[in-house]
Amino acid sequence: xxxxxxxxxxxxxxxxxxxxQVEIPPPTAATxxxxxxxxxxxxxxxxxxxxxxxxxxxxxxxxTGAYEVNVKNLLTGKVISKKTESTSTSFALDVNTxxxxxVVSYAVxxxxxxxxxxxxxxxxxxxxxxxxxxxxxxxxxxxxxxxxFGQGQVRLEWKGMDVDQDIxxxxxxxxTSNNPGLLSGNLQSMLLENVKISANTxxxxxxxxxxxxxxxxxxxxxxxxxx
Numbered sequence: 001x002x003x004x005x006x007x008x009x010x011x012x013x014x015x016x017x018x019x020x021q022v023e024i025p026p027p028t029a030a031t032x033x034x035x036x037x038x039x040x041x042x043x044x045x046x047x048x049x050x051x052x053x054x055x056x057x058x059x060x061x062x063x064t065g066a067y068e069v070n071v072k073n074l075l076t077g078k079v080i081s082k083k084t085e086s087t088s089t090s091f092a093l094d095v096n097t098x099x100x101x102x103v104v105s106y107a108v109x110x111x112x113x114x115x116x117x118x119x120x121x122x123x124x125x126x127x128x129x130x131x132x133x134x135x136x137x138x139x140x141x142x143x144x145x146x147x148x149f150g151q152g153q154v155r156l157e158w159k160g161m162d163v164d165q166d167i168x169x170x171x172x173x174x175x176t177s178n179n180p181g182l183l184s185g186n187l188q189s190m191l192l193e194n195v196k197i198s199a200n201t202x203x204x205x206x207x208x209x210x211x212x213x214x215x216x217x218x219x220x221x222x223x224x225x226x227x
Contacts, residue, residue: 024063026112027105030087031059035101035121040131040163042124044093052095054123057088058103058116065108074098074120074135077220095125098134098217122163132215133162136170136190136207141224149199149226156192158219160209171208178221180204197226 034057035041044052056069070081071091075098082089093099102118122131139157141147147154156174160167172192174183183205184192197203203226207219 027064028061029114030103030116033057037119040122040124055090061105064105066106068104071101093123130213131163133209133217135217136160136219138222145224153194166212168210168212174205
């Protein structure tokens, strides 16, 4: 009887511990602060004629043990990152160059994580008063997407942005090679409809954004396949 009582007591203690175990909530997404969204950053500390040190900051988030800051050069596609327990850090970046950045919040005691929004900014430099547009972002078809043949036509859609707010137009290049030719120039909208396509074909396209001061930016190659 005594042995049975001991086993029952042990089981009761075990289940009691399970009931009182508290699950730690996942981390929350950071709110980005600086560099500001879609603006020119001119407060960086000049390091060399071609680089400046740019400060980044974001809000503290709940249930977070560390942050990872990711910064992408929108001209080269190169990404640099840094982990920190603080809510600020700095990077040496090329001047006169567009960038994007986001922050990943990591949980305190496990592998859970969540990303913030992605913001773009333009790292300015001494004497720079005019900025090239940000490279256009694909909206549809997304990179690598399989698209139905349908009626033998597809729409191409993208997003453009410029610090100076003086975009003059877009040139769209489209074709079946990874060096597509010009399809349509000086478009005023960010949408090109009724583009002819063939079944079982891979297509490549890009957008060159132009502003009123003659600055341009190249989106890089987008690609999709028609089934």
